[in-house]
Amino acid sequence: MEKVVYEHVEVEKMLHRLDVWFLPFRWGSNIYRGCEHDCIYCNARYTHEYLGMQEGEFSHKIMVKDNAAIALDKEFSKEKWNKNLTVNVSTVSDPYQPAEKEFGNTRKVLEVFLKHHNALLVTTKSDLVLKDIDVLQEIAKTGFLNVCMTVTTLDQELSSKIEPRVPTVEKRLEAIRKLKGAGITVGVTAIPVLPYISDDEETLEGMIKTFSELGVDYVIVDVLNYKGETRQRMTKFLESNYPSLIPKYEALYQTDYCDKEYSKNFRKITNRLVKKYGVDHYDKMYSYRKNKDAK
Numbered sequence: 499m500e501k502v503v504y505e506h507v508e509v510e511k512m513l514h515r516l517d518v519w520f521l522p523f524r525w526g527s528n529i530y531r532g533c534e535h536d537c538i539y540c541n542a543r544y545t546h547e548y549l550g551m552q553e554g555e556f557s558h559k560i561m562v563k564d565n566a567a568i569a570l571d572k573e574f575s576k577e578k579w580n581k582n583l584t585v586n587v588s589t590v591s592d593p594y595q596p597a598e599k600e601f602g603n604t605r606k607v608l609e610v611f612l613k614h615h616n617a618l619l620v621t622t623k624s625d626l627v628l629k630d631i632d633v634l635q636e637i638a639k640t641g642f643l644n645v646c647m648t649v650t651t652l653d654q655e656l657s658s659k660i661e662p663r664v665p666t667v668e669k670r671l672e673a674i675r676k677l678k679g680a681g682i683t684v685g686v687t688a689i690p691v692l693p694y695i696s697d698d699e700e701t702l703e704g705m706i707k708t709f710s711e712l713g714v715d716y717v718i719v720d721v722l723n724y725k726g727e728t729r730q731r732m733t734k735f736l737e738s739n740y741p742s743l744i745p746k747y748e749a750l751y752q753t754d755y756c757d758k759e760y761s762k763n764f765r766k767i768t769n770r771l772v773k774k775y776g777v778d779h780y781d782k783m784y785s786y787r788k789n790k791d792a793k
């Protein structure tokens with residue numbers, strides 16, 4: 499495994515605007531640049547290509563924003579900033595990747611959210627989030643917070659192949675249980691589901707039922723997309739593990755997006771399942787202040 503190198507940088511801004519029509523929030527903030535989790539399907543990689551990062555650097559050369567909390571505090575202190583706007587931490591890197599153990603920048607940033615009572619959505623794939631449960635509980639008491647844990651599959655063997663550096667499925671499920679026990683709103687994103695590998699109805703139902711039994715507030719399920727390096731990385735993965743699926747994937751992914759008919763049918767199944775198990779409350783992802791349409 500290639501060694502991870504940390505580079506320390508200072509930034510002027512921590513907030514960036516997201517103009518993605520299907521997202522229920524308009525602002526994001528990344529505490530680290532790059533992501534050690536190295537998921538093979540990662541769509542965030544292409545966002546770093548424009549920064550001139552070479553192939554592989556995204557997961558092995560991590561920029562640590564040393565002044566992240568100070569810069570965010572300045573932006574939140576501006577008169578024109580509206581604290582009701584939900585900020586997603588993070589959008590193209592995981593705030594609880596291993597670097598956080600060493601540098602603790604995410605915790606410092608959470609303290610800034612608490613200070614300003616700013617609406618917050620934490621998106622992660624790591625049980626390391628539990629180290630900050632005390633701050634998260636405080637934020638939940640005084641403002642809007644929800645934590646969104648990503649669990650793409652319950653199959654640990656598959657997870658180890660596609661998300662090699664992400665904590666185990668069991669650890670993530672346990673983290674969900676503890677966060678819910680602490681009175682925090684928790685959702686799950688099961689994205690991406692892999693066509694013909696983890697997409698059969700029985701598997702999807704087992705997964706959604708498990709999340710529902712943990713008491714999660716919402717579940718969002720979606721299928722794999724191809725962007726940037728994802729096509730090459732997925733093809734390598736298929737060659738080593740599911741060579742017979744290569745022609746089927748070529749047929750499904752003639753563009754960066756999955757075949758429309760396949761996607762429509764997939765959505766029909768998953769929409770029915772999230773309703774059946776009572777985890778279709780996507781509105782819990784938005785601020786209770788109804789700021790989803792705020793600009």
Ligand code: SF4
Binds near residue numbers: 533
């Ligand atoms: S955790 Fe998210 S950002 Fe990090 S490598 Fe995986 S998909 Fe990409």
